Amino acid sequence: MRNKIFNLIEAFEKALFPEYSCIICGREVCDKTFLICENCKSLLIKPQGPVCKICGMPIHENNTICDDCKSQKLYFEKAVYAYLFDKKSANLVYGLKYSSKKYSAKYLARLLVAPITNLPYFDCIIPVPLHQDKIKLRGYNQCELIANYLSECLNVPIINDLLVRTKNTKSQTGKSKSARKENVLGAFSTKEKLNNKTILLIDDVFTTGATVNECAKILKENGAKSVYVATILKTIN
Ligand SMILES: [Zn+2]
Ligand SMILES: [Zn+2]
Numbered sequence: 574m575r576n577k578i579f580n581l582i583e584a585f586e587k588a589l590f591p592e593y594s595c596i597i598c599g600r601e602v603c604d605k606t607f608l609i610c611e612n613c614k615s616l617l618i619k620p621q622g623p624v625c626k627i628c629g630m631p632i633h634e635n636n637t638i639c640d641d642c643k644s645q646k647l648y649f650e651k652a653v654y655a656y657l658f659d660k661k662s663a664n665l666v667y668g669l670k671y672s673s674k675k676y677s678a679k680y681l682a683r684l685l686v687a688p689i690t691n692l693p694y695f696d697c698i699i700p701v702p703l704h705q706d707k708i709k710l711r712g713y714n715q716c717e718l719i720a721n722y723l724s725e726c727l728n729v730p731i732i733n734d735l736l737v738r739t740k741n742t743k744s745q746t747g748k749s750k751s752a753r754k755e756n757v758l759g760a761f762s763t764k765e766k767l768n769n770k771t772i773l774l775i776d777d778v779f780t781t782g783a784t785v786n787e788c789a790k791i792l793k794e795n796g797a798k799s800v801y802v803a804t805i806l807k808t809i810n
Pocket of ligand 2: 625626627628630640642643
């Protein structure tokens with residue numbers, strides 16, 4: 574009985590104060606900066622050895638470019654990320670994307686501050702846009718929430734309404750590399766010119782890079798000088 578009461582109190586506390594529990598597993602946390610418990614933190618993976626100079630994919634040789642980046646025309650200069658994608662780290666973004674944990678955007682933005690120090694100067698931050706119909710369904714664009722907090726952390730302006738998704742694309746999940754490319758082709762446009770600006774583009778997960786590459790292409794066609802990319806997670810293909 575006593576246990577049940579304790580469990581009930583704990584459930585109430587979590588509901589009332591979500592910002593006291595780990596954004597991955599829900600356990601109580603001591604580290605209020607990133608809101609990730611020690612156990613989950615120890616399981617998140619960053620590459621230890623050499624990585625691709627462009628996309629950050631773990632590779633065997635130092636100072637080189639991975640096969641994926643070599644085999645396609647890339648429109649962004651460099652991509653950075655906080656952690657590699659796996660079952661554990663996926664929960665970082667799934668909570669924000671599928672479980673309405675909007676508050677977690679603030680902590681995800683903080684995870685990006687360190688990897689971004691590896692990038693040169695940029696003038697503004699642009700989130701990968703969602704189609705209006707998807708925003709209506711979810712209520713928000715998760716990348717925009719992260720970008721908003723990042724803009725605050727770095728004191729760099731965010732431009733929310735310049736890049737738009739004109740095509741309501743199907744989910745990229747489960748699609749092959751070429752199908753992903755095809756799916757996002759022509760999906761974006763810009764509302765105005767970018768005047769030689771250097772952009773930091775924000776997305777949640779870098780899988781094949783098809784989405785951010787298509788965005789970078791459109792941004793450059795419309796006057797952007799350089800495009801850098803930051804995502805919370807990067808999958809290993
Ligand atoms: Zn945890
Ligand atoms: Zn690469």
